[in-house]
Amino acid sequence: MKSCMRIKDGKLLPDADGGEVIIYEKPMAEELAELENVYEIDEHDLHSAMDKDELGRFEYKEKYFTIILKVPKNYSASDNLLFKVLSVGLFAFKDKLIIITTERVSLFEAKLSNNINTVSDVLIRIILSAISHFISHLKVINMISDEIETKLNSSMDNKYFLNMFTLEKSLVYFLNAINDNSTVLDKLKVNAAKIGFSHDNIETLDDIVIDNKQCQSLANTYTNILSGLMDARGSVVGNNLNVMMKNLNALVISIALPTFFTGVGGMSELTGMCESIGIRPFFGYLTFFMCMVIFGAAVFVFIRKFDKLWR
Numbered sequence: 001m002k003s004c005m006r007i008k009d010g011k012l013l014p015d016a017d018g019g020e021v022i023i024y025e026k027p028m029a030e031e032l033a034e035l036e037n038v039y040e041i042d043e044h045d046l047h048s049a050m051d052k053d054e055l056g057r058f059e060y061k062e063k064y065f066t067i068i069l070k071v072p073k074n075y076s077a078s079d080n081l082l083f084k085v086l087s088v089g090l091f092a093f094k095d096k097l098i099i100i101t102t103e104r105v106s107l108f109e110a111k112l113s114n115n116i117n118t119v120s121d122v123l124i125r126i127i128l129s130a131i132s133h134f135i136s137h138l139k140v141i142n143m144i145s146d147e148i149e150t151k152l153n154s155s156m157d158n159k160y161f162l163n164m165f166t167l168e169k170s171l172v173y174f175l176n177a178i179n180d181n182s183t184v185l186d187k188l189k190v191n192a193a194k195i196g197f198s199h200d201n202i203e204t205l206d207d208i209v210i211d212n213k214q215c216q217s218l219a220n221t222y223t224n225i226l227s228g229l230m231d232a233r234g235s236v237v238g239n240n241l242n243v244m245m246k247n248l249n250a251l252v253i254s255i256a257l258p259t260f261f262t263g264v265g266g267m268s269e270l271t272g273m274c275e276s277i278g279i280r281p282f283f284g285y286l287t288f289f290m291c292m293v294i295f296g297a298a299v300f301v302f303i304r305k306f307d308k309l310w311r
Contacts, residue, residue, distance in 0.1 A: 001025045002027075004018050005020070006018070007119075007121075012108065012125075020096055020097060020119055024101070025104060048068055048089065049089020052084075052102065054087045056069060056087075056177070056184045058184050058188055060194065060195065064091050065195050067184055068184070070088075071107075071130045072133050072177075073085060074103075074106065080166065082170055084170075087102075088107070092120075092123055120197050124201055124204050128211070131211050131215050134174060135215050135218065138215070167226060175219045186209075192205060
């Protein structure tokens with residue numbers, strides 16, 4: 001699907017008739033042919049822009065320069081806590097910017113859509129928006145991790161462990177993507193004068209490099225914390241299982257001992273004893289049952305107390 005945006009009055013606005021920014025979302029075969037024939041974009045570059053596993057890179061060519069930027073995919077419930085990363089192809093000409101993406105992603109933020117006067121300004125805003133989205137996703141991952149950690153402290157369900165592994169996998173993807181973007185920014189900064197960046201663009205690019213380093217540090221910190229605490233959380237789950245097994249063993253013993261006494265003589269002897277002393281068997285059974293329940297409860301309490309004394 002093709003859409004266009006025009007730079008007007010310092011803002012980037014949608015324009016069906018065309019504009020300086022052209023976005024191709026999931027381009028069809030005829031659109032890819034148009035990109036190759038009309039804009040003379042290399043076929044390899046087009047396929048790289050649509051490959052989610054493509055490494056981030058910067059290439060300068062005679063008519064345009066190419067940036068493969070890594071951006072976070074919009075999260076949906078079907079992803080099951082797996083935060084994914086996409087590749088976006090940015091093909092910057094002298095007076096035009098072509099964007100190619102395989103899925104709908106948030107390329108612009110409302111607060112970053114002002115003071116835009118050139119194609120270079122648009123490019124800078126897209127990179128800045130990508131970093132902002134990475135930071136937002138990292139904060140969400142950290143919040144989910146804290147919530148799952150709380151549940152793991154009192155649960156032995158494997159589901160929460162699998163969720164933690166999924167989040168850890170997401171952080172690894174994010175960290176690799178942010179590292180790729182860092183490489184792109186370094187190359188972009190070196191070639192800033194060659195590709196026609198203004199003095200303001202270069203200053204903004206310096207700020208973006210710092211922001212990306214902070215994002216990289218944040219992703220690295222979350223990754224190390226999550227991976228480092230997985231063993232500790234596994235120990236917590238194992239300890240919860242041991243406590244439950246102790247409680248079950250105490251319960252089994254408290255039930256087994258009364259069963260032993262009831263099976264020694266059999267219920268027929270109890271009936272005879274009740275009749276010999278003039279007590280109806282029903283009341284004798286009831287009294288015996290209550291005594292066994294009290295005896296079993298006493299055994300259970302004794303085992304729990306004995307276990308605490310030896311801890």
